[in-house]
Amino acid sequence: MAKKLQAIRGMNDVLPSDTPHWQRLESILQNLMISYGYQEVRSPLLEPTELFVRTIGEVTDIVSKEMYTFEDRNGDSLTLRPEGTASCVRLGLEHGLLHNQTQRLWYMGPMFRHERPQKGRYRQFHQFGVEVFGLPGPDIDVEVLLLAARLWRLLGIENKVRLEINTLGTMACRARYREALVVYLQENPDQLDEDSKKRLNTNPLRILDSKNPALKNLISGAPKLLDYLNDSAREHFSRLKSMLDGLGIKYLVNPNLVRGLDYYCNTVFEWVTDELGSQGAICAGGHYDNLVAELGGQSTPAIGFAIGLERLLALVVENWKLEVVLHVYLVMLGEEAEIAGFNLAEELHDVLPALRLLSNCSGGDLGKQLKRADKSGAKLALILDKSKLDINCVTVKYLRENKSEITLQIGGIEKFLKEECLA
Numbered sequence: 001m002a003k004k005l006q007a008i009r010g011m012n013d014v015l016p017s018d019t020p021h022w023q024r025l026e027s028i029l030q031n032l033m034i035s036y037g038y039q040e041v042r043s044p045l046l047e048p049t050e051l052f053v054r055t056i057g058e059v060t061d062i063v064s065k066e067m068y069t070f071e072d073r074n075g076d077s078l079t080l081r082p083e084g085t086a087s088c089v090r091l092g093l094e095h096g097l098l099h100n101q102t103q104r105l106w107y108m109g110p111m112f113r114h115e116r117p118q119k120g121r122y123r124q125f126h127q128f129g130v131e132v133f134g135l136p137g138p139d140i141d142v143e144v145l146l147l148a149a150r151l152w153r154l155l156g157i158e159n160k161v162r163l164e165i166n167t168l169g170t171m172a173c174r175a176r177y178r179e180a181l182v183v184y185l186q187e188n189p190d191q192l193d194e195d196s197k198k199r200l201n202t203n204p205l206r207i208l209d210s211k212n213p214a215l216k217n218l219i220s221g222a223p224k225l226l227d228y229l230n231d232s233a234r235e236h237f238s239r240l241k242s243m244l245d246g247l248g249i250k251y252l253v254n255p256n257l258v259r260g261l262d263y264y265c266n267t268v269f270e271w272v273t274d275e276l277g278s279q280g281a282i283c284a285g286g287h288y289d290n291l292v293a294e295l296g297g298q299s300t301p302a303i304g305f306a307i308g309l310e311r312l313l314a315l316v317v318e319n320w321k322l323e324v325v326l327h328v329y330l331v332m333l334g335e336e337a338e339i340a341g342f343n344l345a346e347e348l349h350d351v352l353p354a355l356r357l358l359s360n361c362s363g364g365d366l367g368k369q370l371k372r373a374d375k376s377g378a379k380l381a382l383i384l385d386k387s388k389l390d391i392n393c394v395t396v397k398y399l400r401e402n403k404s405e406i407t408l409q410i411g412g413i414e415k416f417l418k419e420e421c422l423a
């Protein structure tokens with residue numbers, strides 16, 4: 001027997017019972033972006049592998065072990081995008097959007113990482129992200145945090161998420177700090193686990209982010225990045241904090257928040273929740289002021305964040321009981337009634353575009369069609385048959401309410417449906 005075909009592990013189908021949630025979330029996000037003056041960009045799902053190697057960093061988990069990379073028929077190495085920032089920078093540079101300009105951009109779509117799937121962690125997942133170019137901050141840092149905070153309020157989850165912030169300083173501060181950290185960690189080799197031994201020479205800052213409880217003491221005794229900041233990084237961070245204080249945005253400074261992608265500097269942040277188990281990061285981002293120049297552009301400050309939409313939906317869906325309910329099921333008895341019925345349906349779609357109407361297909365007698373009407377969840381059945389059509393009428397049957405059937409003139413249907421279904 002042929003093997004049963006299934007979706008790839010960690011890649012989810014979205015079924016009709018779930019699409020209304022996705023659609024509502026997407027439309028809230030779109031409207032939010034319009035109201036803040038951000039513009040949407042859409043980039044290909046496939047990019048040259050080199051783009052991610054040069055931006056996210058060769059020794060990060062994403063690049064070293066999680067990318068879907070393959071050679072295409074020309075022998076070019078391509079990668080399914082694991083995140084959106086690199087593509088946004090590439091797109092901005094390629095189309096001349098970044099040179100001496102400010103841009104406030106957003107995107108939404110699938111990303112791909114070959115991680116170990118578990119609740120809240122998938123191999124194809126969806127991100128909504130914003131990326132702002134040409135503004136050094138910290139005012140823009142505040143703006144992007146305010147718009148995330150507004151989103152939580154719009155979704156009614158402001159009490160389920162909290163903001164953690166940190167600063168990584170400039171590249172120079174980070175280099176000095178990295179040296180001090182490596183010296184400290186090397187002095188305590190027996191306290192390092194396998195993972196951190198590997199990271200010691202490649203990406204030591206990530207050790208601070210370790211979830212291994214055995215490293216807790218080692219990490220808490222480590223030198224603090226905040227002590228290695230230069231004046232401009234210190235000033236940026238303290239102005240950010242005082243603006244957040246002034247605006248009443250609560251935050252926690254987490255000195256161990258370092259992020260798993262290499263391009264960050266200055267402010268980094270995460271909105272986290274305790275309600276989703278170990279995959280609690282809902283939204284994460286920060287500044288990446290060197291990236292545009294590293295990819296060949298003029299030096300351009302940049303900041304952004306991305307939200308994992310599966311995680312966000314898992315937080316909000318319990319407040320949403322969304323079902324798209326049909327208004328009308330059109331019962332048509334006989335060919336003449338079918339032609340009249342499809343005609344009527346088209347006229348109704350013209351004049352009442354918000355009306356949700358399903359036409360019966362594949363015939364059946366009255367009983368059979370009414371059974372389907374009932375199953376469809378529609379509020380009303382409109383019944384067309386020759387005897388009523390001959391006198392220009394249709395029958396209306398209430399499917400959910402205990403009201404008796406009525407006969408309506410065809411000319412009066414539009415007004416009737418508007419009042420019954422769309423008021």
Ligand code: HAM
Nearest residue numbers: 083085120121122125281282283284285304305306308
């Ligand atoms: P990231 O922290 O790798 O950052 O991902 C951002 C968010 O995407 C995470 O906080 C999480 O909600 C979601 N996410 C990541 N991996 C998965 C997964 N395997 N399954 C489900 N959700 C996931 C970035 O991607 C940066 N590009 C963010 C950014 C934008 N920084 C500056 N601009």
